[in-house]
Amino acid sequence: MRKLIAGNWKMNGLSADLGAIEAIASAVAGHSGVDTALCLPATLVGPAATRLPGYAIGGQDCHMAVSGAHTGCVSAAMLADAGAKLTIVGHSERRAAQGESDADVRGKASAARAAGLNAIVCVGETEAERDAGQAESVVLGQLQGSLPDDANGSWLSVAYEPVWAIGTGRIPSIDDVTAMHDAIRNALVARFGEGGAAIRILYGGSMNGDNAAVLLTVANVDGGLIGGASLSAEKFLPIVEAAAAA
Numbered sequence: 001m002r003k004l005i006a007g008n009w010k011m012n013g014l015s016a017d018l019g020a021i022e023a024i025a026s027a028v029a030g031h032s033g034v035d036t037a038l039c040l041p042a043t044l045v046g047p048a049a050t051r052l053p054g055y056a057i058g059g060q061d062c063h064m065a066v067s068g069a070h071t072g073c074v075s076a077a078m079l080a081d082a083g084a085k086l087t088i089v090g091h092s093e094r095r096a097a098q099g100e101s102d103a104d105v106r107g108k109a110s111a112a113r114a115a116g117l118n119a120i121v122c123v124g125e126t127e128a129e130r131d132a133g134q135a136e137s138v139v140l141g142q143l144q145g146s147l148p149d150d151a152n153g154s155w156l157s158v159a160y161e162p163v164w165a166i167g168t169g170r171i172p173s174i175d176d177v178t179a180m181h182d183a184i185r186n187a188l189v190a191r192f193g194e195g196g197a198a199i200r201i202l203y204g205g206s207m208n209g210d211n212a213a214v215l216l217t218v219a220n221v222d223g224g225l226i227g228g229a230s231l232s233a234e235k236f237l238p239i240v241e242a243a244a245a246a
């Protein structure tokens with residue numbers, strides 16, 4: 001399966017950073033065997049997509065409705081209109097801070113598809129859940145509730161992001177990554193058949209140039225969702241190179 005390395009800029013980036021975004025896109029352009037994308041703050045989607053019309057610029061969230069009385073929200077149609085090709089939905093930071101439920105995330109993923117966007121649907125357990133031996137049941141429960149019934153690999157990817165590994169410099173053991181990605185794959189195939197076999201399962205949480213090669217060679221790790229290490233070409237490129245070599 002072609003790997004996908006997607007950057008998540010979170011709430012970082014001003015118009016002064018458009019040059020850095022262009023530098024990242026041109027640095028990765030030589031790696032035609034890997035899909036890459038940059039998910040930017042909503043304010044930068046239009047300007048970045050205008051400067052990089054062929055590149056996969058994405059959003060980080062969308063509302064489930066096309067339009068309406070939702071002050072402060074951005075719809076998938078608006079992201080698409082601004083030039084986005086994809087969006088993240090259900091990131092753990094939004095599940096925690098904005099109280100997004102699995103049903104909300106499922107609605108957002110469907111809205112993304114309806115607007116012609118690809119979706120990266122995030123799942124992942126907290127440290128307390130892992131310590132209690134509930135990591136797999138939590139993640140498979142989120143997966144069941146967050147994926148629409150028409151999910152398939154042509155438009156949707158899953159990102160497994162242990163909450164305790166995000167921005168902390170800590171990653172799970174390779175055995176734990178292997179077990180979780182296998183469990184997610186089995187659940188996808190059981191529910192979606194061949195369509196589920198083609199859904200990319202990204203790993204996210206402190207992936208960087210030092211650990212990417214090991215993580216990306218694990219079976220059923222089909223790419224990465226990269227936060228901090230996506231903010232510069234210098235940090236992002238080694239991850240894309242590791243994906244190309246994996």
Ligand code: PGA
Binds near residue numbers: 204205206227
């Ligand atoms: P990180 O973030 O790479 O900075 O840990 C990943 C994410 O939250 O998607």
